[in-house]
Amino acid sequence: MSIEVSQVNKHFGSFQALKNIDLKIQSGELVALLGPSGCGKTTLLRIIAGLETPDTGSILFHGEDVSSREVRERNVGFVFQHYALFRHMSVFDNVAFGLRMKPKSQRPSEKVIADKVHELLNLVQLDWLADRYPEQLSGGQRQRIALARALAVEPKVLLLDEPFGALDAKVRKELRRWLARLHEEVHLTSVFVTHDQEEAMEVADRIVVMNKGVVEQIGSPGEVYENPASDFVYHFLGDSNHLKQGDEHILFRPHEVALARQAENDFRPAEVRDIRPLGAVTRITLKLDSQDEFIEAEVIKDHASLKGLSRGQILYFKPKANTPA
């Protein structure tokens, strides 16, 4: 089901959290709302869910205005950042909750509910935890149970608030790949909020970059990275170097650098301050005489210029592609 956000504004007291937000999400898409904390991304997600009411504007599901519909009638699945599992219920009861709350005429029998719950627990690969309580689960397990609980009512839209925010780095990586695969399986229109650009790039079909309550850019991961619409987007999507060349300044990413041990045409000399092997690439921190700001370069780990390199030596560098700032 498609989601359309049209001309949404939201104030909290005198603070304007969202300014004229327009957004169209196609059916079956996986979209990331990306931005720094306080940019309004969570507020926008909560407005789509119906947990907050916008001051102006409307929310359309599949072309139908749902702005005046109550939370419980919107049929959205929502996963909270801290999962909000019902602490006094077992995993099974948590997942069954949505089905048991249905009006009597639509409520399935306990047998059907049990089948459905086990099916969902199998989907998230945690069927063996059905009798446990939330406090006995790890963060990653809680996350997946929260997802199973949200999917139980067969929502038309899935909304996730910082779904990996509270997990440690390794679990986080595993889970986001798993979520991307799951999305391919169930193909539910999904929106997730994140402040981590790597996460958005890796999982989402499209990224909505937000800052200070406005949408800065909407596009595929490739588009927003290659053609950033503003300085903010450029800086937010990755590390950047700032180089003064005479009167003009240029911006370039750490990997957009050519390095050489000998002086070459257009190459500039700099002192090596730090060498950091980061796996496939190695990061070198360079200091120029002409500016205080360091230059960071990332090259593949077996690059010729790195052989026998140590701190304090002189290295020659040249920005490959650059964006005038």
Add this chain to the structure above:
Amino acid sequence: MSSSLSSSAPFSLSKSQGRPLGQRLLILSAWLAFGLLLLLPLYVVLSEALKLGFGTFFSAMLEPDALAAMQLTLIAVGISVPLNLVFGVAAAWCVSKYEFRGKSLLITLIDLPFSVSPVIAGLIYVLMFGAQGWFGPWLLDRDLQIIFAVPGIVLATLFVTVPFVARELIPLMQEQGTQEEEAARLLGASGWQMFWHVTLPNIKWGLIYGVVLCTARAMGEFGAVSVVSGHIRGLTNTLPLHVEILYNEYNHVAAFSVASLLLVMALFILLLKQWSESRINRQRHNSAEE
């Protein structure tokens, strides 16, 4: 709170040999103070009550005026505690789940009965509903009596016990936040279903604890009730007032017999309190591990 202190003490009794002198003295004086201030009076009440044997002890308790006082106390508790339960949950809900203007003022006002002397609380009701009070003539016209009657006693008890349930629930509910309720709404629960299946189980032990404290205070309330009661034997005397009257009449054995009845009820409530408190601590402990 004494339970959590003793259970969390890092020493066990078997190690008391190696305890420094200062620590031993402190523990000894704590027990001494406890014995003198709490156990001795308990002993005095019971020994005075049983001075003339079990016969007089039970007849003092089963005498019609004592039974009427007992009945009135139970009525006052039976009305004020459920009302406070409803009010307490509603107030705690408002304060912890919504943002609104004047919230801190409301929290302060909930505490008012704690800071106002109970005698003044009683006087307020006399000034409002007494014959010369604000609503006196209006009530007199309709032949309604509040002061020196059961409604006054219930009102006074209610006023004094208002904070107990709300005070216990507000921090608990603030700590728990609103996300589980939001999750329930998103999963299709109605307001009532959400309250019944999510909110209530989460606050259950805190609520029981608050109700127990509230009941204890409602049973033992003397000051406010004394002002509005009028001390009419067999009609407007609660148990604490009855004890006072018996004592003032130099009927010490009967006074202490009735007092021991209150004492037994208090001890029973103390046990309930201990039990619910341990359940809350367990719940806190579990959620702190998250």
